[in-house]
Amino acid sequence: MHKIFLLVIVSFLIVSCGSTEIAERSSWEIIQEEILEPNCVACHTAGTSFANQSNLVLTKDVAYGQLVDREPNNAAAKADGLELVGTKGLESLYNSFLWEKINYPDYEHYYADHAEYGELMPLGGPALTYGELEYIRTWILSGAPEDGVVAESNLLEDEDRFEIPTGDYQPLAPPASGMQLNLGPFDIAADFEREFWYYRPLENPEEIYVTRFESTMREGSHHLILYDYPQGDTPDPETFRDIRNENGFLVYSTAQSIANQRFVWGTQTRNTDYTFPDGVALKLPANHGLDINSHYVNYSPDMKQGEVSVNLHTVDPSEVQHIAKNIFLSNTTFSLPAGKVTTLERSWTFNETRNIFLLSSHAHQYNTEFRIYIVGGPRDGELVYFSKDWEHPPLLEYDPPIVLNAGEGLRAEATYNNTTDRALEFGLLSVNEMMIIFGAYW
Ligand code: HEC
Numbered sequence: 001m002h003k004i005f006l007l008v009i010v011s012f013l014i015v016s017c018g019s020t021e022i023a024e025r026s027s028w029e030i031i032q033e034e035i036l037e038p039n040c041v042a043c044h045t046a047g048t049s050f051a052n053q054s055n056l057v058l059t060k061d062v063a064y065g066q067l068v069d070r071e072p073n074n075a076a077a078k079a080d081g082l083e084l085v086g087t088k089g090l091e092s093l094y095n096s097f098l099w100e101k102i103n104y105p106d107y108e109h110y111y112a113d114h115a116e117y118g119e120l121m122p123l124g125g126p127a128l129t130y131g132e133l134e135y136i137r138t139w140i141l142s143g144a145p146e147d148g149v150v151a152e153s154n155l156l157e158d159e160d161r162f163e164i165p166t167g168d169y170q171p172l173a174p175p176a177s178g179m180q181l182n183l184g185p186f187d188i189a190a191d192f193e194r195e196f197w198y199y200r201p202l203e204n205p206e207e208i209y210v211t212r213f214e215s216t217m218r219e220g221s222h223h224l225i226l227y228d229y230p231q232g233d234t235p236d237p238e239t240f241r242d243i244r245n246e247n248g249f250l251v252y253s254t255a256q257s258i259a260n261q262r263f264v265w266g267t268q269t270r271n272t273d274y275t276f277p278d279g280v281a282l283k284l285p286a287n288h289g290l291d292i293n294s295h296y297v298n299y300s301p302d303m304k305q306g307e308v309s310v311n312l313h314t315v316d317p318s319e320v321q322h323i324a325k326n327i328f329l330s331n332t333t334f335s336l337p338a339g340k341v342t343t344l345e346r347s348w349t350f351n352e353t354r355n356i357f358l359l360s361s362h363a364h365q366y367n368t369e370f371r372i373y374i375v376g377g378p379r380d381g382e383l384v385y386f387s388k389d390w391e392h393p394p395l396l397e398y399d400p401p402i403v404l405n406a407g408e409g410l411r412a413e414a415t416y417n418n419t420t421d422r423a424l425e426f427g428l429l430s431v432n433e434m435m436i437i438f439g440a441y442w
Contacts, residue, residue, distance in 0.1 A: 027139050027150045032060055034156065035132045039122050050123070056084075064146050072097040076116035080388075085144050091371075091386045093140045094394065102128055102136065105162045108219075108270055109392045131158035165271075169218045171309040178210070178314040181292060184307035188220065188298040189246065194306070195295040196242045197227070197258060199235045202288050209281040209320050212313035213265050214273045218306050222295040222391070225266035226310070233260055234289055243428065255428060261291060263328045263438060266360075268392050277357050277399060279321035280442050281314075327356065327439035329410065336366070336424040336433060341417045344435055347375050349409035354441040355401035359385045361393045361412070362436040366424060369415040372437060376408035384410075401441070412437050 025033070036044075036058045043050035044058035051057050055073035057066050070084045077097045085099075086092030093099055097117075100110065104120055104127035122128070128136075135155045142150035174180045181200055188194045202208075215224060235241060235257040243254045264282070267274070276282070296306040331346040361370040370393065372385035384402060387393040404410075414435045418424050424433045 024149055026145075026147050027135070027142075028064060028144075028146050030151075030153060030156075031136060031139060032063055035128065035136065036063060039128060039132075043123065067098060068144050068146075074116070074118055076114070085140060087143045087145075089141055089143050090383055092144065093137065094386050094388050096140055099137070099140060102133065104128070104133075104164075106269070106392070107162075107164055109389075113389075113391065127162045129156075129159045129161050131156040131160075134158070169307055170216070171307075172214055172216055172311050175212075175214070175311040175313045178208075178312045179204075181290065181310045181312070182308070183292055183294065185218070185305040186240065186307070188296045188304045188306050190301050190303055191299060192246075193222075193244070193295070193297050194242065195222075195244065195293070196240045197235065197254065198240055198292045198294070199237050200290055200292060201237050202284065202290065204284070204286055204288060207286050207317075208284050208288075208312070208314045209317055210276075210284060210312045211281045211315050211319075212273070212275040212311075213267075214311040214313065215267055215271070215309065217270050217294075217308050219270065220296050220298055220304055220306060221270060221308075222297050223266060223268045223293075224295075224308055224310070225293040226264040227258070227261035227291040227293060228264050228284070228288065229260055229291070230262050231260050235291060237289065250429060258291070263326050264290060266438065267395070274395070276324055276440075277401070279319070280324050280357070281320040281322075282324045282440075283320075322355075322442035324357075324440050324442055327354075327359070327437060327441060329412070329437040331412065331435040332426040334426060334433075334435065336416050336418045338418055338421050338423055341368075341415065343413060343415045345411065345413050346435065347409055347411040348437075349375060349407060350404055351406050353406060354404045356404065356439055356441040357398050357401040358395065358440040359398070360395045360438040361385065361387050361414075362434055362438060363390045363393075363414060363416075364433050365390060366416045366418050366420075366433055367414055367435075368417050369413075370435075371413040373411045373413065374402065374404065374408070375411045377405060380408075410437060 040058045044054065044056050045051055046057045067085045069087060072078050072082055072084055082095050082097040084097050086095055100117060101121040107120060110117065110120060135151050138151035171182055172180065179202060183198055217224060241254040241257055242251055245251055292308065294306060294308050298304045329348045331344065334344050336342045359372055363370060367390040370387045371383055374380060374382045374384055385396055412435060416433060426432060426434060
């Protein structure tokens, strides 16, 4: 915190002492000169076979026009409706083929779900630094302007790079303060989707304050969600409760056991490290427990194994200013007609002020787009969340938080392409559909 503050002061001094004639470089110029030039231009120069193959030239004279408001050359990306870089901010980020191509930390999703998108860039690696990625992400979120400063240049000081993990699954190192939940290895039969809940008493004699969740999973996971039971009707401890039996039919006792669960935390990526905003913590009462919900997909002809490791990092209550609460807004009353594209809309308003710092969505395979807008107040109608990927919806963080006052709320707009010959309704299994806003606020 101090370091960032100092940097701000120092850069302020530099800017204010320097003569005003030296114009500050625009964010685009910084991207061009500091990121594209050293990492991409060697290949993406007119006349090279790489430039011909990608139909993309990133030299200074043409790069902006080559990237912004332009269709991809890659046929699959084009068919998916992506642009290289659009100028609609948030929506454009999740529609950006440039972002897909450079977002190395998401490599697993990229290669598993988009085999036709070609290689991650820079071709042959290494990945851009986290700072460079964050700089480009911020620029796209700000509408990808050619002029003006829209990203803090100190972002580029983060020079660490993502590396594709090698070797076998490694459980997490236990947290310095907090607790660790490990589960597995457990079997996932060939050509089967295994989803279960497993209730773990935390054996915490006192209440705990969680500020960070860290998780890692063996390959093949679709999602991991932690739930709890505020009404106290907890399921049997330390027991695998599968949602479908080996013939694929719903196990009713499992469905019943999760009726009163409450979402605590979740992720759809294999390695996640999520820290709450400064001073915000999730409070878990004494003698609490968490229901670990793991969903693995194995379309291969061989039995596979799944495994999950989660760290709950805790702090002393004196460090906590705000208690985090969950947002779980689920539309359970809908019917999507067979063979049609349908867009559902549903609004929720709140009766007290909420500082929302996290949003995500949940839907199943027929969902093609999920949007969340603000309802009421000065930001009425603003799009704050966008996902085109039902399997890996983004977990969007808001800093500063979205402040909604009493009477204001959120509106979800979700589009489904029901390619089946039957109407789809709300349901737990992946042959049904869902429309849920997940999130957190204080
Ligand atoms: C070693 C050569 C090489 C380097 C370095 C390289 N690229 Fe590429 N790039 C290619 C090739 C070859 C293709 C076409 C095949 C593919 O998409 O995998 C391509 C394709 C692309 C595409 C897709 C274009 C389209 O419309 O289909 C984008 C975007 C891209 N590169 C961006 C970058 C960026 C940004 C960098 C630097 C961070 C970079 N590339 C570095 C060789 C390279």
